[in-house]
Amino acid sequence: xxxxxxxxxxxxxxxxxxxxxxxxxxxxxxxxxxxxxxxxxxxxxxxxxxxxxxxxxxxxxxxxxxxxxxxxxxxxxxxxxxxxxxxxxxxxxxxxxxxxxxxxxxxxxxxxxxxxxxxxxxxxxxxxxxxxxxxxxxxxxxxxxxxxxxxxxxx
Amino acid sequence: xxxxxxxxxxxxxxxxxxxxxxxxxxxxxxxxxxxxxxxxxxxxxxxxxxxxxxxxxxxxxxxxxxxxxxxxxxxxxxxxxxxxxxxxxxxxxxxxxxxxxxxxxxxxxxxxxxxxxxxxxxxxxxxxxxxxxxxxxxxxxxxxxxxxxxxxxxxxxxxxxxxxxxxxxxxxxxxxxxxxxxxxxxxxxxxxxxxxxxxxxxxxxxxxxxxxxxxxxxxxxxxxxxxxxxxxxxxxxxxxxxxxxxxxxxxxxxxxxxxxxxxxxxxxxxxxxxxxxxxxxxxxxxxxxxxxxxxxxxxxxxxxxxxxxxxxxxxxxxxxxxxxxxxxxxxxxxxxxxxxxxxxxxxxxxxxxxxxxxxxxxxxxxxxxxxxxxxxxxxxxxxxxxxxxxxxxxxxxxxxxxxxxxxxxxxxxxxxxxxxxxxxxxxxxxxxxxxxxxxxxxxxxxxxxxxxxxxxxxxxxxxxxxxxxxxxxxxxxxxxxxxxxxxxxxxxxxxxxxxxxxxxxxxxxxxxxxxxxxxxxxxxxxxxxxxxxxxxxxxxxxxxxxxxxxxxxxxxxxxxxxxxxxxxxxxxxxxxxxxxxxxxxxxxxxxxxxxxxxxxxxxxxxxxxxxxxxxxxxxxxxxxxxxxxxxxxxxxxxxxxxxxxxxxxxxxxxxxxxxxxxxxxxxxxxxxxxxxxxxxxxxxxxxxxxxxxxxxxxxxxxxxxxxxxxxxxxxxxxxxxxxxxxxxxxxxxxxxxxxxxxxxxxxxxxxxxxxxxxxxxxxxxxxxxxxxxxxxxxxxxxxxxxxx
Numbered sequence: 001x002x003x004x005x006x007x008x009x010x011x012x013x014x015x016x017x018x019x020x021x022x023x024x025x026x027x028x029x030x031x032x033x034x035x036x037x038x039x040x041x042x043x044x045x046x047x048x049x050x051x052x053x054x055x056x057x058x059x060x061x062x063x064x065x066x067x068x069x070x071x072x073x074x075x076x077x078x079x080x081x082x083x084x085x086x087x088x089x090x091x092x093x094x095x096x097x098x099x100x101x102x103x104x105x106x107x108x109x110x111x112x113x114x115x116x117x118x119x120x121x122x123x124x125x126x127x128x129x130x131x132x133x134x135x136x137x138x139x140x141x142x143x144x145x146x147x148x149x150x151x152x153x154x155x
Numbered sequence: 156x157x158x159x160x161x162x163x164x165x166x167x168x169x170x171x172x173x174x175x176x177x178x179x180x181x182x183x184x185x186x187x188x189x190x191x192x193x194x195x196x197x198x199x200x201x202x203x204x205x206x207x208x209x210x211x212x213x214x215x216x217x218x219x220x221x222x223x224x225x226x227x228x229x230x231x232x233x234x235x236x237x238x239x240x241x242x243x244x245x246x247x248x249x250x251x252x253x254x255x256x257x258x259x260x261x262x263x264x265x266x267x268x269x270x271x272x273x274x275x276x277x278x279x280x281x282x283x284x285x286x287x288x289x290x291x292x293x294x295x296x297x298x299x300x301x302x303x304x305x306x307x308x309x310x311x312x313x314x315x316x317x318x319x320x321x322x323x324x325x326x327x328x329x330x331x332x333x334x335x336x337x338x339x340x341x342x343x344x345x346x347x348x349x350x351x352x353x354x355x356x357x358x359x360x361x362x363x364x365x366x367x368x369x370x371x372x373x374x375x376x377x378x379x380x381x382x383x384x385x386x387x388x389x390x391x392x393x394x395x396x397x398x399x400x401x402x403x404x405x406x407x408x409x410x411x412x413x414x415x416x417x418x419x420x421x422x423x424x425x426x427x428x429x430x431x432x433x434x435x436x437x438x439x440x441x442x443x444x445x446x447x448x449x450x451x452x453x454x455x456x457x458x459x460x461x462x463x464x465x466x467x468x469x470x471x472x473x474x475x476x477x478x479x480x481x482x483x484x485x486x487x488x489x490x491x492x493x494x495x496x497x498x499x500x501x502x503x504x505x506x507x508x509x510x511x512x513x514x515x516x517x518x519x520x521x522x523x524x525x526x527x528x529x530x531x532x533x534x535x536x537x538x539x540x541x542x543x544x545x546x547x548x549x550x551x552x553x554x555x556x557x558x559x560x561x562x563x564x565x566x567x568x569x570x571x572x573x574x575x576x577x578x579x580x581x582x583x584x585x586x587x588x589x590x591x592x593x594x595x596x597x598x599x600x601x602x603x604x605x606x607x608x609x610x611x612x613x614x615x616x617x618x619x620x621x622x623x624x625x626x627x628x629x630x631x632x633x634x635x636x637x638x639x640x641x642x643x644x645x646x647x648x649x650x651x652x653x654x655x656x657x658x659x660x661x662x663x664x665x666x667x668x669x670x671x672x673x674x675x676x677x678x679x680x681x682x683x684x685x686x687x688x689x690x691x692x693x694x695x696x697x698x699x700x701x702x703x704x705x706x707x708x709x710x711x712x713x714x715x716x717x718x719x720x721x722x723x724x725x726x727x728x729x730x731x732x733x734x735x736x737x738x739x740x741x742x743x744x745x746x747x748x749x750x751x752x753x754x755x756x757x758x759x760x761x762x763x764x765x766x767x768x769x770x771x772x773x774x775x776x777x778x779x780x781x782x783x784x785x786x787x788x789x790x791x792x793x794x795x796x797x798x799x800x801x802x803x804x805x806x807x808x809x810x811x812x813x814x815x816x817x818x819x820x821x822x823x824x825x826x827x828x829x830x831x832x833x834x835x836x837x838x839x840x841x842x843x844x845x846x847x848x849x850x851x852x853x854x855x856x857x858x859x860x861x862x863x864x865x866x867x868x869x870x871x872x873x874x875x876x877x878x879x880x881x882x883x884x885x886x887x888x889x890x891x892x893x894x895x896x897x898x899x900x901x902x903x904x905x906x907x908x909x910x911x912x913x914x915x916x917x918x919x920x921x922x923x924x925x926x927x928x929x930x931x932x933x934x935x936x937x938x939x940x941x942x943x
Contacts, residue, residue, distance in 0.1 A: 035182015099179030101404030
């Protein structure tokens with residue numbers, strides 16, 4: 001067991017973890033942040049994307065011990081009194097159906113807009129290449145990210 | 156009475172963002188894998204690494220010795236109680252349905268088949284211990300190719316042989332149709348095996364308290380599952396509750412009764428503690444049922460003007476190792492769709508279901524209809540090429556004209572409505588069909604190394620499953636009705652209970668819109684409940700694009716009953732005979748200008764108080780309705796796809812895609828468009844990207860999303876969608892839409908690729924049309940001396 005201290009969505013936790021414990025399992029099962037789901041075991045789908053020190057990572061590909069001392073934001077920490085512009089845009093543009101990929105998609109999109117506040121549609125598509133959605137055909141996800149960018153989501 | 160309690164404007168056709176989203180965009184979702192119960196244990200399975208083998212021993216001692224392991228069981232430990240997984244669709248009287256124990260006991264017949272289960276205090280320990288289960292296998296030869304599996308010399312999957320059934324259908328005189336026909340074309344098409352790949356992996360939680368079982372499952376079919384669990388395990392149905400919490404997509408893959416669900420119930424019964432199992436993606440690719448996997452031999456006879464005389468289809472369908480819930484019925488849903496929108500004199504269909512040592516196939520988005528649509532739409536292009544006419548022209552010469560509806564097809568379906576001319580005209584206009592054809596001709600003339608191809612798909616499909624009588628005539632084990640209940644609450648709010656089980660379709664929003672219109676109550680005042688057999692005790696669940704066309708109509712029936720009851724009570728309160736009371740926009744008003752009126756909310760409160768109800772009137776407005784459709788739903792449309800094919804690299808790029816769909820009336824255009832987009836993506840994925848591949852020894856090679864190419868945003872085009880509308884026969888005027896995009900798009904894309912390469916002498920490429928396959932096809936014709 002290793003002792004780690006991690007801040008998740010603004011709250012600091014200190015826990016003993018198995019060295020092999022994946023960050024996503026730590027978040028879901030020890031911290032109780034079940035808003036971040038698991039969609040695969042090869043880091044292809046991106047459903048588990050969170051921000052680690054402000055940068056998007058697939059939390060199935062990070063060990064909990066690697067997050068020691070880090071600040072993590074999950075989908076559950078995105079709303080600040082009101083929905084984040086990406087959450088609002090995904091709702092308005094109907095960019096989700098089953099919603100399983102949505103947390104990861106929103107977290108990846110937030111990182112995309114941080115790096116490129118006004119991406120073209122093609123840049124949005126390429127920027128979200130690591131996140132799979134089986135429901136929407138991506139059309140409305142692209143529209144939602146574009147709408148959020150126009151609403152100043154990167155700021 | 157206040158005006159602001161009533162709905163302000165009609166909800167039908169309103170693009171409402173969804174109620175569901177509030178929890179889904181914030182991570183407050185209740186996926187099955189989120190559920191934690193006191194004392195809950197975790198299951199992990201030891202699975203066959205071989206395609207086909209005899210089990211000689213199962214040693215669980217090392218697994219049981221791992222600290223934290225509570226129990227481990229082999230198939231033999233459950234032999235007396237695990238029963239056989241159900242097949243609800245015995246399509247012929249002499250069909251072979253082999254026993255399908257949830258855990259193998261003597262023989263494994265596909266890679267991934269469960270042989271033992273380990274139960275531990277946490278999921279990591281369970282997985283560690285499952286890896287220590289020591290199973291002795293004596294390898295048996297795999298059976299991998301349905302084209303040779305019926306040969307005398309083929310190894311056998313089951314003692315009964317490799318043939319499960321042969322199902323035939325014939326109408327008209329086929330010999331006459333083909334005799335002396337000026338044009339006869341025969342083609343063999345391959346429907347590759349697909350993995351449905353819902354984003355949420357399967358997950359199950361089971362608990363047993365005082366003999367009452369609760370099963371939470373990522374399922375599309377809580378109601379069907381409850382009945383089947385009772386039948387398989389012998390647990391009385393009234394002691395089983397099935398809950399489908401938030402479910403992350405299904406596409407048919409969660410229309411199943413799985414080994415893991417049955418075993419979770421058996422293990423929790425044995426241990427008296429709750430258990431959970433969540434699959435990994437690799438486990439899922441191996442053991443969630445697959446889709447498609449057919450060889451299609453299709454023949455048409457036509458006159459010299461292209462008019463179809465006859466159609467003959469001979470299908471080999473890969474069942475995989477066992478028949479699961481509706482495995483043998485899937486190709487039959489296609490049987491009725493090969494004639495599509497075309498008129499002809501004769502049709503014959505034969506399907507042979509064949510066992511292999513692969514994961515069983517079953518419903519995957521479209522289930523039988525995409526396969527049929529692909530074959531007929533591909534061969535219509537061949538007919539056009541043979542005659543040297545435009546593919547849309549040859550279709551128009553054969554399709555049912557809009558003034559001919561209702562029309563009984565050669566497959567004996569009665570199409571209630573359609574307008575193929577209107578959908579095609581709209582699609583051509585949006586696509587710029589004529590100018591793209593011109594550009595294509597110019598580029599062909601210039602020998603452009605990047606060819607332009609135009610693909611056409613004038614599809615229809617049958618959905619809204621289904622009239623119970625028809626299902627009965629096809630030997631399906633259940634009906635096709637749907638159920639709904641309305642509960643009028645004392646405060647005037649409304650609870651709607653539906654037997655349809657949403658997993659991304661947006662029922663909570665669309666159902667609220669329907670009820671708001673019917674009862675005249677505000678959209679916001681309605682709550683939709685579903686997916687729990689205790690809350691919604693009756694239902695047939697969600698598949699076959701049935702939710703709206705069947706479940707929506709059940710809702711309308713339930714609203715009718717509420718209004719009728721409320722009218723009786725309004726009559727007493729308004730002291731006006733019922734026949735002199737009008738109901739509109741949620742208000743019951745007395746005719747004749749007295750101005751006396753009561754809102755439906757006021758009636759609800761008065762009914763709750765029950766102080767002044769007439770004699771013999773029950774104090775309740777609540778209602779139940781069950782709707783059995785009298786026909787299928789027949790959406791149709793015209794899809795046009797333009798592709799650029801780089802003849803030097805084999806790369807295919809979709810340049811534009813236009814989908815014009817006629818799905819009748821639309822409740823919520825936002826949801827409908829989303830369904831079309833997602834459907835298109837899955838159909839395009841079959842054309843270009845996806846294939847489940849087994850190697851020569853029967854190992855599945857595509858066990859991860861790195862090998863099985865579910866496309867990303869960067870792999871797919873933007874779509875142009877539009878609608879035309881011909882009225883469906885039900886009161887809402889609606890047709891199904893969930894599968895239409897998938898059914899239409901695969902042939903549109905492949906037709907476009909072949910259209911681009913036909914001048915080079917290519918007339919077929921086996922899906923998925925990967926750059927390598929396209930490049931090889933081009934090399935092959937070049938090496939063999941150019942255009943055929």
